[in-house]
Amino acid sequence: MDKVIENNARSFDTLIDRIIELKNPTVVGLDPKLDYVPEFIKDKCVEKYGANLKAAAAAIRKFNEKIIDEICDIVPAVKPQSAYYEMYGYYGVKTLYKTIEYAKSKGMYVILDGKRNDIGATMDAYSAAYLGETDVFGQGEVAFGADALTVNGYLGSDCINSTLNVINAGCGGIFVLVKTSNKSSGELQDRHLCDGKTIYETMGDMCEKWGSDTIGKYGYSAVGAVVGATYPQMLSKLRQRMPHTFFLVPGYGAQGGGAEGVAGGFDKNGLGAIVNSSRAVMCAYKKENCPEKDFALAARREAIRMRDDITAHIAM
Amino acid sequence: MDKVIENNARSFDTLIDRIIELKNPTVVGLDPKLDYVPEFIKDKCVEKYGANLKAAAAAIRKFNEKIIDEICDIVPAVKPQSAYYEMYGYYGVKTLYKTIEYAKSKGMYVILDGKRNDIGATMDAYSAAYLGETDVFGQGEVAFGADALTVNGYLGSDCINSTLNVINAGCGGIFVLVKTSNKSSGELQDRHLCDGKTIYETMGDMCEKWGSDTIGKYGYSAVGAVVGATYPQMLSKLRQRMPHTFFLVPGYGAQGGGAEGVAGGFDKNGLGAIVNSSRAVMCAYKKENCPEKDFALAARREAIRMRDDITAHIAM
Numbered sequence: 030m031d032k033v034i035e036n037n038a039r040s041f042d043t044l045i046d047r048i049i050e051l052k053n054p055t056v057v058g059l060d061p062k063l064d065y066v067p068e069f070i071k072d073k074c075v076e077k078y079g080a081n082l083k084a085a086a087a088a089i090r091k092f093n094e095k096i097i098d099e100i101c102d103i104v105p106a107v108k109p110q111s112a113y114y115e116m117y118g119y120y121g122v123k124t125l126y127k128t129i130e131y132a133k134s135k136g137m138y139v140i141l142d143g144k145r146n147d148i149g150a151t152m153d154a155y156s157a158a159y160l161g162e163t164d165v166f167g168q169g170e171v172a173f174g175a176d177a178l179t180v181n182g183y184l185g186s187d188c189i190n191s192t193l194n195v196i197n198a199g200c201g202g203i204f205v206l207v208k209t210s211n212k213s214s215g216e217l218q219d220r221h222l223c224d225g226k227t228i229y230e231t232m233g234d235m236c237e238k239w240g241s242d243t244i245g246k247y248g249y250s251a252v253g254a255v256v257g258a259t260y261p262q263m264l265s266k267l268r269q270r271m272p273h274t275f276f277l278v279p280g281y282g283a284q285g286g287g288a289e290g291v292a293g294g295f296d297k298n299g300l301g302a303i304v305n306s307s308r309a310v311m312c313a314y315k316k317e318n319c320p321e322k323d324f325a326l327a328a329r330r331e332a333i334r335m336r337d338d339i340t341a342h343i344a345m
Numbered sequence: 346m347d348k349v350i351e352n353n354a355r356s357f358d359t360l361i362d363r364i365i366e367l368k369n370p371t372v373v374g375l376d377p378k379l380d381y382v383p384e385f386i387k388d389k390c391v392e393k394y395g396a397n398l399k400a401a402a403a404a405i406r407k408f409n410e411k412i413i414d415e416i417c418d419i420v421p422a423v424k425p426q427s428a429y430y431e432m433y434g435y436y437g438v439k440t441l442y443k444t445i446e447y448a449k450s451k452g453m454y455v456i457l458d459g460k461r462n463d464i465g466a467t468m469d470a471y472s473a474a475y476l477g478e479t480d481v482f483g484q485g486e487v488a489f490g491a492d493a494l495t496v497n498g499y500l501g502s503d504c505i506n507s508t509l510n511v512i513n514a515g516c517g518g519i520f521v522l523v524k525t526s527n528k529s530s531g532e533l534q535d536r537h538l539c540d541g542k543t544i545y546e547t548m549g550d551m552c553e554k555w556g557s558d559t560i561g562k563y564g565y566s567a568v569g570a571v572v573g574a575t576y577p578q579m580l581s582k583l584r585q586r587m588p589h590t591f592f593l594v595p596g597y598g599a600q601g602g603g604a605e606g607v608a609g610g611f612d613k614n615g616l617g618a619i620v621n622s623s624r625a626v627m628c629a630y631k632k633e634n635c636p637e638k639d640f641a642l643a644a645r646r647e648a649i650r651m652r653d654d655i656t657a658h659i660a661m
Contacts, residue, residue, distance in 0.1 A: 060467065063481065071482070080482035112463055112470035116479045118488035119442050123435040144462050146497055147428060148527035151376065154428035163432045165379065166387070166396035172434035181462055183499045183522055185529035206499055211464035213501035217547065221539045228544065231533065 038160045038176045038201025041253065041275050042245040044138045045300060047105035052345055053336045054295070056106040056140060056277070057328075058307025059093050059128060060113045065311050066092045067321035086120035089113075092324075093128045096311065099325040100332050101135035108277075108305055111143040129175055140277065141175035144206065146184055152191035160192065160201040177202040179255060179277070182232055189239045189252070196243060202251040202275070207233045208267065210257025210280030233267055236274050247300055249275040256294060258286025258304065265293030268301065276302040282309040282335070292342040299345030306335050354476045354492045354517025357569065357591050358561040360454045361616060363421040368661055369652045370611070372422040372456060372593070373644075374623025375409050375444060376429045381627050382408045383637035402436035405429075408640075409444045412627065415641040416648050417451035424593075424621055427459040445491055456593065457491035460522065462500055468507035476508065476517040493518040495571060495593070498548055505555045505568070512559060518567040518591070523549045524583065526573025526596030549583055552590050563616055565591040572610060574602025574620065581609030584617065592618040598625040598651070608658040615661030622651050 048054050063071070063085050071088045078084035097107065107128075114125035129139050145155040159178045162169030182189060182205045192203050208218055208229040218229040226234070233254060240250025250273045256264050258280035268276070276294045280286040281304045294302035309316070313331035314324035364370050379387070379401050387404045394400040413423065423444075430441035445455050461471040475494045478485030498504060498521045508519045524534055524545040534545040542550070549570060556566025566589045572580050574596035584592070592610045596602040597620045610618035625632070629647035630640035 062466070062470075075482060080484065082479070082481055082486050082488065085479075085481045110463075110467055110470075112461070112467045112474065116470040116474040116488055117481070118474075118479075118486075119435055119439040121488070122438040126435050144497070145428070146460050146462075147426075148525065150378070151426055151428045154378075154426075154432040158428065158432040158434075163398070163401075163434075165398055165401045165433070166391060168396065170398050170434075172398065172432055172437070181460070181497045181499055183497055183533060184525050184527060185532035185534070187527040187529040209464065209500050211500060211503040213503040216501035216551070217499060217544070218501070220544075220547065223537045223539050223541075225539075228533070228536075231536065235532070 037199070038174070039138060040199065040245060041202045041249055041251060042247060044106060044176070044303070045247050045249070047138060048300070048303065051103060051105050052340060053103060053105060054299070054303050054343070054345070055104060055332070055335055055339060056108045056303050056305045057096070057100055057104050057310045057332060058108045058110060058142070058305050059096070059311070060110040060307045061089045061092055061311060062113060063088065067314070067324050069321060082118045083120045086117045086124040089117065089121070090124040090127055094131050095325040096328045097132050097135055097137065099329040101137050103329070103336065104137070104332050106138040106140055106303065107132045108140040108142050110307070111141060126173055129173055133174070139175045140177045140179070140204070141173065142179045144179050144181050146181035146188050148184055148187040149191065152188050156192045156195040161195040175201070177204060179204045179206065181206050182235065186239070193239065196251040202253055204253040204255050204277040205232065205236050207236065207254040208256045208260055208263050210259045210284055210286070214257065230270065233271050233274070237271050240273060244273055249273055249301065253277055255279065258291045259284055261286070261290030261293055264290065268294055268296065278302050278304045282306045288338040288342045291339060295343045297344060299343040304339055310335070353515070355454060356515065356561060357518045357565055357567060358563060360422060360492070360619070361563045361565070363454060364616070364619065367419060367421050368656060369419060369421055370615070370619050370659070370661070371420060371648070371651055371655060372424045372619050372621045373412070373416055373420050373626045373648060374424045374426060374458070374621050375412070375627070376426040376623045377405045377408055377627060378429060379404065383630070383640050385637060398434045399436045402433045402440040405433065405437070406440040406443055410447050411641040412644045413448050413451055413453065415645040417453050419645070419652065420453070420648050422454040422456055422619065423448045424456040424458050426623070427457060442489055445489055449490070455491045456493040456495070456520070457489065458495045460495050460497050462497035462504050464500055464503040465507065468504050472508045472511040477511040491517070493520060495520045495522065497522050498551065502555070509555065512567045518569055520569040520571050520593040521548065521552050523552065523570040524572050524576055524579050526575045526600055526602070530573065546586065549587050549590070553587050556589060560589055565589055565617065569593055571595065574607045575600055577602070577606030577609055580607070584610055584612065594618050594620045598622045604654045604658045607655060611659045613660060615659040620655055626651070
């Protein structure tokens with residue numbers, strides 16, 4: 030893997046290089062509710078800071094770091110979900126920053142799941158925050174320093190173009206919500222437009238267009254798409270329809286998506302998608318009923334099981 | 346205005362009470378790029394902390410507080426835009442928290458413009474972060490403590506229902522993106538579904554449905570909508586179509602929307618909408634070319650001008 034350039038988000042090519050190197054097209058979601066953190070970690074933090082947001086954020090940071098330590102040599106990427114840090118206030122957001130920094134220092138690619146969206150100068154601010162640098166008194170400073178960001182495209186090109194300005198400068202990638210994994214995703218996304226296409230197909234076609242000038246060495250652009258594992262037929266059809274769009278596939282495991290189903294998100298070379306699992310990995314120690322102290326090892330075991338489950342179904 | 350209950354987001358009824366009391370249906374957007382902050386504030390912060398993210402965040406906090414001091418007796422609400430804080434890292438996010446806290450202590454209603462969106466437990470986390478409380482070691486802690494949150498509805502009811510759980514407990518409101526003010530908003534939002542409705546009309550109808558169990562004393566539900574001032578005809582039609590949905594109207598001023606146009610967003614009693622202006626207020630001192638030291642007074646003058654401009658066109 031390329032040396033981590035701390036101040037620059039890295040492209041999907043870098044991610045795909047690492048997927049090939051590790052023979053593992055999966056990403057571990059870091060969505061750490063305080064309930065998921067073993068008691069012995071929480072106890073230490075409460076002892077140090079009191080039973081407050083600061084202690085919660087400290088406990089989550091420690092939890093994340095131990096999991097990263099155990100999976101960084103077998104899993105190419107992590108996906109922190111921003112909400113689970115924001116809910117612990119600015120202390121939680123500092124833990125988000127520190128988690129991103131730590132994962133990168135261990136060679137992992139970091140997809141920030143923030144589903145950000147806005148227009149013009151405001152989207153520029155999000156792009157600076159997560160993919161680029163912020164101009165502070167005339168010099169560039171890294172605010173969060175992720176490699177890729179999830180984005181909601183309801184506002185159209187004004188939202189996406191701002192991120193493309195950063196991406197075209199060689200920094201990072203985005204994943205646009207196309208067909209999400211939740212039960213009610215069809216309420217809007219599956220509706221048919223008068224041209225016969227569904228809204229999610231329309232959004233998918235827009236992703237292909239938005240990414241067309243950023244296609245990398247594996248044939249995939251810097252504009253990826255989120256397509257849920259819980260709708261395997263749509264996933265397969267979108268793979269055909271969106272040949273240059275790299276997929277982030279949530280919904281495997283806890284949400285009910287199986288390995289056979291996610292296989293349709295991959296191309297004939299076994300590339301083109303990365304499948305996420307969050308809770309099943311973070312809480313593997315609870316499911317295994319192993320000692321709390323071994324939570325990170327249990328996470329590793331589940332990460333290996335997931336890798337083997339998925340790669341058994343694709344032509345990697 | 347009701348006494349501020351620090352730990353609970355306040356309803357749209359509270360906001361409308363204050364709009365009536367001040368005869369002012371406007372909100373000042375706090376989107377503080379560092380460029381907007383007067384040099385004398387920045388210089389002090391750089392002297393204290395160095396030319397870094399911490400100094401930037403400190404300067405923005407001071408800038409916001411001075412503007413809030415000057416407008417809190419005439420303007421009912423502020424709308425911090427999350428991106429402009431996130432771009433300054435966790436220091437910026439701390440300034441966001443402190444700005445919300447300060448505005449509430451001065452009796453202002455706080456709409457956090459974060460356009461958040463996700464599903465299930467993740468949206469619960471955003472709801473806790475911005476509208477409710479986070480469970481931390483068995484007790485409720487306020488992470489950010491805003492009164493209302495902007496939300497993107499592309500994911501459907503799974504996204505909105507989570508916020509409704511908090512709202513139905515008497516806390517706060519949401520504004521769902523319906524027809525946004527930007528140029529490319531029509532790329533998706535104006536497309537016609539096969540039933541003849543546009544996507545933005547469909548989203549508007551969903552807002553009416555989502556809010557139907559939360560209608561307050563003025564006839565408006567806790568599920569509001571974002572409708573841009575830059576499309577005045579659509580704004581007027583949506584006012585008719587969505588009689589129980591309170592509107593947040595961006596795009597007045599700098600983006601080109603005029604007072605005559607926004608008038609269509611109000612009902613026959615002069616209620617039903619709140620119009621936002623950000624840059625024109627924050628940067629009024631630059632436009633006036635008055636001494637930097639008077640930036641907050643210039644903001645007050647522009648806030649009064651905006652109030653008078655808009656109320657001249659509605660039946661308040």
